[in-house]
Amino acid sequence: MESQERICVEPPEVSPWDTIQVEAAELIEKEPLLRNLVSRLVCKGGTLQQALAIRLADLLQAPGVRAADLADLFAEIVSGNPTIAICAARDLEAVRTRDPACETYLHALINFKGFQALQAHRIAHRLWLDERTELASWISNRASLVLGPDIHPAARIGLGIMLDHGSGIVIGETAVVESDVSILQNVTLGGTGKTGGDRHPKVRQGVMIGAGAKVIGNIEIGEFSKVAAGSVVLKSVPPHCTVAGVPAQIVRIHNAAAAPAISMDQSI
Incomplete structure (x- = not known):
């Protein structure tokens, strides 16, 4: 759009x-x-x-x-x-x-x-x-x-998006979700504290965000990366990575040709 x-x-x-x-x-x-x-x-x-x-x-x-x-x-x-x-x-x-x-x-x-x-x-x-x-x-x-x-009407979202189940998903005002992304239930793309301005995540093409994951702040989830279920992401994630944990850390570098959002492979 x-x-x-x-x-x-x-x-x-x-x-x-x-x-x-x-x-x-x-x-x-x-x-x-x-x-x-x-x-x-x-x-x-x-x-x-x-x-x-x-x-x-x-x-x-x-x-x-x-x-x-x-x-x-x-x-x-x-x-x-x-x-x-x-x-x-x-x-x-x-x-x-x-x-x-x-x-x-x-x-x-x-x-x-x-x-x-x-x-x-x-x-x-x-x-x-x-x-x-x-x-x-x-x-x-x-x-x-x-x-x-709960999606703020100002949030910018691409196409080819799957919000799996939908329940509990929160996407904040300045968030950007690019095309061909899959987001599972109870995911938050949130801001930090009371700071105004550009304060929400930027999720790039091909990303999959697992159930219950929290991505907080004006950070970037690089294209074709994967956020494991239940993770809390507080810093930017490079492309073609899998991150997991609280706080999330890189646990794997994966095939540059594979889009987690399409394969829906939720293994770490």
Whole structure:
């Protein structure tokens, strides 16, 4: 997206939307109870943009804020900013290929709160850039309450991202997450103390951050590196390293061609 450093927005080689339409027909046949839900999301002549707007609005509606109004707002933002749909398609591909629990794109669209929260963030981030900061913050807060991840609307996030499970993930205001990154549950990309300014981590391409890890301060996790589960990272990590421990230390230098975020190999 335009505000993001070192992030190149490229569409997936094959759009998942055609596959989602096939998956929807199969799910309706298998589970008639879900017919109305699926038919609203994946209607004839519909688009991924429309499906995202409807699904997020259904999830984030609140007393005094109607789903229909949210759906109109989300559809306007997504249709006016094509990179959001490109990012969403790449995120779907990331979830589908990296998580063995995800058997279809449609399953991720309907059920995966990490994916859903990330798309809500993309909309909130666009509003933040447009100086509609209160609405952006409301969407961010609502997504956190309903879906789990607490992502500041100013945070800059690339595409091809998997927030596995989503629960307990915190990403601070000045954090940057580049493309093709995997972040597991209960990860914090946090600041230190009360210091203002640029105070959050910069996570480079291909990184995997294991469950429960804490990355604190304006430090860099180098490309294709891995942070082991439960680690506390307080200083920058070079590219192509595995770090582990409290505080985290380099425990391995690994193959420069391997992206931990893609392989999802969580061994140290």
